[in-house]
Amino acid sequence: MPHPVVPREWFRNKEGLGLWEGRGKVVATGVGTSPTARRWDEKPETSMGALTILAIRKAIADAGIAPEEIDGLVLTPESTTGISKDPNTPPPPGWEKHFKMASFPQAGITRGDIDWLLLNMPELKNVKFMMNGPICMSVSFVAAAEAVARGLTKTCLVARGWHNLAGRYYVGVGASALNTASGRFKYSSIWGLPACGTTAMVFEEYCRKYGKSHDQMANFVVTSRRNGLMNPDGYYSQHRPEMITVEDYLTARWIAKPANIYDNDLPIMAALAVVFTTPERARDHKQKPVYILSHGQTRPESMGVVPTLEQWERSTDRMGRILYEGAGVGPDDLDFENMYDGFTLFHQFHLEGLRYAARGEKRGYALDLYETDISIEGPNPVSPSGGNNGNGRTRWWNHRDSILQLQGRSPSQIRKKAEIGVSGAPMPDSCDALIWSAKPPV
């Protein structure tokens, strides 16, 4: 059964809307994270669906509530590693012995599916509110925040699984291997840009404009990996605990210069679930409530095949203004920023749009900031979650960590007191972001 996607009118995608009406009315409490793997080994118990079920059960347990209390479920169905839209692609043989089947055969394998989850989680017997937050879990966080704030659900799960099948999903296979190009990617694929190519191009423009260099990214990449390796739930800490060095980064293989291999994230299998509820109900939850002060959206205004620096700066500037207006706070109130890094080279666009740790600068300061102490011990923690760069590709480590930081239980807890933080994803011109707070708004 198709479920609604988050309505556009819930988005805060323009300035002048004032304080967010849901400010102080919704909190996050329980968090559940699945184990990770590099690729699916085709066992039912390690499928993306199974990991999502596991994450949901852990989130409910973490919140210290009964599954019957859950009355809402918001899910992001897609991964960048390819959602199946083919209703004729069968699941692996024997799949039906392990899971009840939803109408879409790839549900739980390459596609998140609310019906499939509910069929296979009989304990979620009271879910009445169901919604999809497409493309990115950030959208689902926003949808759930609005839904709780609007009274459509009292205790809502936000969930998202990532899959990565055996083999390579876009390099030299499928459409990339053809001698023709069709569909919307034909304007870019014939030029052979890898996924990081667009970001590298705008980063190059940034460096040229502000007189910066790719080498200045090294401390950000190393610090992010360090932060990620503190997280026992992250892919790298579980499977590749070796630390990257500045030399590794500076001598790395180019993919699309100025993006090297460590400017790209690693696709993995993983799932996250978070419990959203009202402050009143959160009193009975085991974990400290984390308030959502505001959220904001940007969507591409790009008129060409690739965006420009000007467009990304305009877009991230607007995001900063929308978020702060809705939350009633400003850049100086942020104790950390956990914006997306799923290409490392665009993190600074998000950061500068928020004016995080700016000392009067508007733009072009982030790479200098990266060369200062941006560790969790320092005065300006940058990406304390470690993000995708430190944990593997999910687009949600940053949100997860924002909640944990403000609950005081992040594995990479910042040393200064964490009271307000921000996280958002994915792209600088296509982003959903939230400002989180350890305390209710005054």
Next chain:
Amino acid sequence: MAFLISFDIDGTMEFGDPPGGVTVEMVRRAKELGFIVGSCSDRFPSWQKQVWDSHGIPVDFWVAKHMLPDVKARFQAERYVHIGDRDIDRQLAEQVGFHFWWDYEAVAEPWLAWLAWLDDQR
């Protein structure tokens, strides 16, 4: 007269991610037979060295994937070969004058035939 074999790791070696068909024993055998062996992979060089140490194979080099030119400059050999599972492995190898074998070709240890060629030369 020396022969040099460079092994990619992920998708090529049995301990790679994903695992490939080339076994540690094949590398050990090559080393014991006098080949110059090492790895040329996207994994951190320090990690590569650790892995070979853990298998007790004293490899001659452990470098990033695009460093084949350095390997060639460092070691004098009659023949150079890189073994990998991606087009980029092949391209990087051929650009610097290495012979290239795909991972699935390498499981037959075709380098052993070079020893026969060497015997013929003698």
Next chain:
Amino acid sequence: MPKQSPIPDELDKPFYDACNAERLVAQYCTSCRRYQFPPRPRCIRCGKDTAVEWRPLSGRGRIISRVVVYDTPTSSLIPGQPFNVAAIALDDEPEIIMLSHLPGTPVDQVPVGAAVEVIFETTPATGQKVPEWRVIA
């Protein structure tokens, strides 16, 4: 560089037909008075489909950025690695960006800021022409 041949569809057939005639065109919204590319069913700013028409472009632009591709996903381009990909801002509408391999420009020597003009390159699989760009001295 043996590019993939783009397969035109109903929406972008006017663009590719014009390329085959060695003319560069783009959609123009008469309501917003601006161009957009790639083609879309309606203006991405005002949402009107009736206001969008095809208009010729001057075929002049400027290089605003570049990358050097060392590891492309596109199989047909692998033998040519590393290669340039430049971002071209059109003189008619600088926020419209087209891409180029800049044939004739050595790898990693892209003159960012330089003026360029359109040329048309035939793609091997179908013979469809696509816009390319060359640096004007």
